[in-house]
Amino acid sequence: MNKIKVGIIYGGRSSEHEVSLRSAASVFKRIDRTRFDPKTIYIDKKGVWHWVDIPESFITSSDATLPMASEAPEIVLLSQGVLSFQDQKNFGRKEKVDVMMPIVHGKNCEDGTLQGLFESMEIAYTGSGVLGSAIGMDKEVSKRLAEKAGLPVVPYRVAHVWDSTDHIESMLIDAEKNLGWPMFIKAAREGSSVGVYKVKTREEFKTKLKEAFQYDNKVLIERGIDAREIEFAVLQNSDRSKAPLVSIAAEIIPTHEFYTYDAKYNDENGAIVKVPAEISPALNEKLTQLVQNIFIALELEGYSRIDLFLDRQSTTENPVFYLNEVNTLPGFTSISMFPKLWEMSGIAYTDLLTKLIDLALLRNRG
Ligand SMILES: Nc1ncnc2c1ncn2[C@@H]1O[C@H](COP(=O)(O)OP(=O)(O)O)[C@@H](O)[C@H]1O
Ligand SMILES: [Mg+2]
Structure with a gap:
């Protein structure tokens, strides 16, 4: 069987460039090599694409990040996943991938722009499409659409x-x-x-x-909500007439005044994470339905992490909860919340990657 060539896109012209280096290293190490042949593509901070040869030895190394490889040969994406080399040394060289896996976060990456490039170049890709990505990135449009669907959002x-x-x-x-x-x-x-x-x-x-x-x-x-922060991981159902799959819940308890940039990245004790979250089965059921409805109302595809607020001032009998925000390309290091939630819901990291790729290929066929 010919292996499917997967372009792991990392870096990105985004403030979350460094997070991507870590997420993509985990993906490269743990992707199922019996079915897939991963190719690493680095987008530098200026937005230039590079073809990066990562040695096999990286898989077993303790390296936690893929390199910022601005010196690697420059490439451009052409139609149907063809990558054309731009430097003198590789003049005329072309490579081809079958599916793109954007493991990047934030602006120019997660907001539909990269997805638009993939669409116009007719190449399959994991995660939400142009519309879902653009909606997911915009906290105001997300709220407007959720409200329109009758779903609770923070006032x-x-x-x-x-x-x-x-x-x-x-x-x-x-x-x-x-x-x-x-x-x-x-x-x-x-x-x-x-x-x-x-x-x-x-x-x-x-x-x-x-x-x-x-x-x-x-x-x-x-x-300002006196909030418990409850997060879910969601996967599109391969049969789209069926509801999206939802993981168990997690709770993030920031130790700072709220979940700030420092609490997220500069303080290893910035938050206590509880998986599963301590919520009643009845509430879990309600929130699971809410999260499924959000995934559909916001036109999301593939996968997403959906973050809710549960108002501490409300009662157990009548809990008040809201959508805070969705993340269409959530962190993907092996300790990130999205894969961790699935791991604890019975889908191992490697199988999760396989599912995302299969969903991408399915969308392209359908
Ligand atoms: N309306 C709010 N009430 C209480 N806390 C909030 C509110 N909005 C944001 N926060 C706090 O700020 C953090 C970051 O806000 P969020 O909207 O999730 O933005 P980001 O996309 O940067 O994660 C949240 O995790 C939470 O701790
Ligand atoms: Mg957030």
Whole structure:
């Protein structure tokens, strides 16, 4: 049997470049080599693509990251997965992959742009399509669509960088009345808690709103929820007439004031993670249904991590919960939440990768 050539795309013109190096190293090491032949493709910080030959010895090494290989030969993607070498030394050389596996995160990677390139070049790829990726990246559009489907979202308002001072002033008065303090201000299309602020006063509100506008021209103002943060991993059903598959739940308990960038990446004790989350079977059932409905309402495909808030102020009899956000290309290191949740739900890391690739090939056939 000819092995399926899988292009593992890593790096990316994104603030989450470094996280990708780790995720992709795990994927490269643990992909099923009896069925797949992995090829590593590095997108450098300028957006240039490189063909990277990773030696077999990497698989058993203790290296936790794939290299930032800006010196490796430059390539461009042509139609049907053909990769054309651009440097003098490899003049005329071409390689071909059968399916792309984007193991990158954030802007220019997770927001539908890369997926659009794959579509226009007629190459299969894992994860959500153009629309689902773009929706998933935009916390405001996600909420709007979820609301429209009757699903609970954290109460919020929106501000644009072009809004007048008067408009912002009246929005603040409305937010004070209807959302209350503290509020969360967040850039609409970022990740890793970049551009996310907790504010408790009018002064802080104004300063942090300006800061958030450095990251995006659209910013959400949300009610600060005294929240338990509950996450689920979701997989598309290969029979799409059936509901998506949902993992057991996890709870993240940040040890910082909230789950900040530092708590995520710079402090190994930044959060306590409980898998499975301690929630009642009845609540678990409700949240599982909610997560399935979110996956469908937001047009997601392949896989996704869906993060909910459970309001601590609500009662066990009448729990109040909301969608916080979805991640269409969640972290994929062997200790990342998405594969960990599946591992504990009975799908081992290697089998999970196989499922994602099979779903990608299935979509292309259908
Ligand atoms: N409305 C909110 N109420 C309470 N905490 C929040 C709220 N919004 C965000 N947070 C905190 O900020 C963190 C990051 O926000 P999130 O919307 O998940 O952005 P990111 O995409 O960067 O992860 C959350 O994990 C949570 O700890
Ligand atoms: Mg988050």
